[in-house]
Amino acid sequence: MRAVDIIRRKRDGGALDRGQIEFVVRGVTGGTLPDYQASALLMAILLRGMTPEETAWLTDAMVRSGVTVEYPDVDGIPVDKHSTGGVGDKTSLILAPLAVAAGAIVPMMSGRGLGHTGGTLDKLESIPGFRTALSLDDLRAAIATIGCALIGQTSDVAPADRKLYALRDVTGTVESIPLICASIMSKKIAEGIGGLVLDVKTGSGAFMKTLDDSRALARSLVGIGEASGVRSEALITRMDTPLGTHVGNASEVIECVEVLKGRGPEDTRELSIALAARMLIVSQVEADADGADRRIRGVLASGAGLEVLRTVIENQGGDPRVIDDYALLPSTPDEARIIARGSGYVELESEGVGRAAVALGAGRSTLDDVVDPGVGVEIVARTGTQVRAGDVVLLVRHRGGRGLDAARELLDHAITITDGPPPAPSLIVERVMHG
């Protein structure tokens, strides 16, 4: 088998067979396929696409490029959630504790912020002492004892994905649905889960701007999961405006704790409950939707979810006192206001808010950037709020003016004041299941 023949086949729009895909993934993992051949193939895949079958084979080969975690001491079906990325998208820190409190087993491997979207690991690391880099042994021990771990991808899991992702990042081959799906799903499947709930964002602040594209991505992800024996479903949810009231790492942790205390913004709470309830269904903790919803609302109301978060923080070296004393979390004294330039109803566009947060230091422009957990944007007047000219819409928490000018401009552009109230579509658009 010659790599150049595989590249030419995909270049000409043909489908690769399983052996060819395995040859490529083995070559990438073992370093026998030169990067220049891998990148030519990635570009051909981006421009020519892959069939669902090819995508499933690619995912499977990437899973088998490393270890698949097993949990021999665990009784039950480990379950995870994955979001395609949004602004203020902080549900993991709420739904994982809720699902665990309700009986699920959640070995959650998350990523870092990418582009204008935030990442769960960055949020967790704003908690003093919290370690996201657990070994597989530590992960298994956490699952066996408390049923939950919130960690980063270990180097044992899907090493082919790590190599391909690094190459895609510098060769303009990130934006390919089959490559995105294989990357997401190979990591999730290798975690050893049996159930997966996908939060596929749609709208101006999402990777997929249109509902059609979001549906295609959701169907592809669900199809791959089911083909690998992972019971999978997706909720397509709106990402036109930020989720909740805070964007920025430490402040998002606070918002999550607030929700677990029975407070916090309604949209953050309801989306977290909905996703957690579906996690109970796909992991067969609950058989029907109403029962799952009731059970999640029960552990939220009882405070059992909050106690799971406390245990997880303790177990991973973090300071659990942050739950009761937010002053222990990083912050900044520097604050600026963004005011309404007219009177009417606020419409706040999420991508601009996400980019502003990155400019302030809450995310990374390059992989080497250091995240500042204390900076961010607080949303005082959310989409749909009626304001008068001069009212405060956003509070910008910056550090010594770093990125403030860029953030101001982005945020000014992200705010529209309309005469009538903007449409308020339902946050959850639809559910995508297999078949």
Add this chain to the structure above:
Amino acid sequence: MRAVDIIRRKRDGGALDRGQIEFVVRGVTGGTLPDYQASALLMAILLRGMTPEETAWLTDAMVRSGVTVEYPDVDGIPVDKHSTGGVGDKTSLILAPLAVAAGAIVPMMSGRGLGHTGGTLDKLESIPGFRTALSLDDLRAAIATIGCALIGQTSDVAPADRKLYALRDVTGTVESIPLICASIMSKKIAEGIGGLVLDVKTGSGAFMKTLDDSRALARSLVGIGEASGVRSEALITRMDTPLGTHVGNASEVIECVEVLKGRGPEDTRELSIALAARMLIVSQVEADADGADRRIRGVLASGAGLEVLRTVIENQGGDPRVIDDYALLPSTPDEARIIARGSGYVELESEGVGRAAVALGAGRSTLDDVVDPGVGVEIVARTGTQVRAGDVVLLVRHRGGRGLDAARELLDHAITITDGPPPAPSLIVERVMHG
């Protein structure tokens, strides 16, 4: 400027600007652009194309990646010919001496055989002692004294092309018209020529199988030449059946010498005359087509062309006695016959004959293969010849049976015997000029 942004722009079908193209070529030449980024860009170019303007900029940047040869002591416009490659395509050894005898200056840089097509350098090197690797000083001296040199590409000329070509070969990105055009034309322009005649082959044995594709290639090549101040035109010529009666390096040299002696097959002679005459026009040695044709036929009839070949061979260290004594050229005693399997008219397909010659050792399957100058195929019954079952159609000159089985099968498939005479279209289909 970031390479990834350039790649993404081309990936999305956009046109690159001159600065972006120069950035890429400088990076390739200087080794600062990683191969994996270059190959992703090459694949995007292959699948998305390039505008004529982009192609001209790419060519120009590749020319300027190395030296441009100048001929300060020469009075006149140096001229060259380039063929897109065929089987039995041996016109260079005839037309260069004819054009020089008629007053042209011909610094000809040629290539080696590629795929099923032969290369001028391999043919020349079948002449004992002939050196094709001249330095630029030797080239300039040859042009100043005898007005002709037949050499290979030196490492000073268009180094970006050499690097990109090596990468294209292993990344499935050879078959792109803009990349092919930039590769061909950058080398030719850097030779320091002011005129160029292109022999663009069309048909089953050509790189371009259809007339439309051949026209597009011809127009692109001519356009780039003219944009660089090189007066360029193309003849589109048929390559459905081999040119002349011999395929194989030493035997093709003999066929050329025969033509220069006023003998040899008509098609080889007439195509060589037509191309040489157009070389006189584009180099302004002659102003009108009839005058150029007459002048070339004159130096053929007088033997002046043959004497130029003799001088060139002597000047480049070869044994000029081969012109009078073909036994001084490499040969092989081993011969096999391919006979007609039925009675009727022969139709001989060129790609199969070219592949058979490669199998016998007349060409290379990989760059490391060593060419055997003595082997090849002699065409006894050409396309259109009436034969009876059992008549010899081809003589296969092999060495000890090397590649003979493969060649036999390819040749059997290359021969069709038809009831009526096959169509005999004109060898020269049309001329493509600028504008």
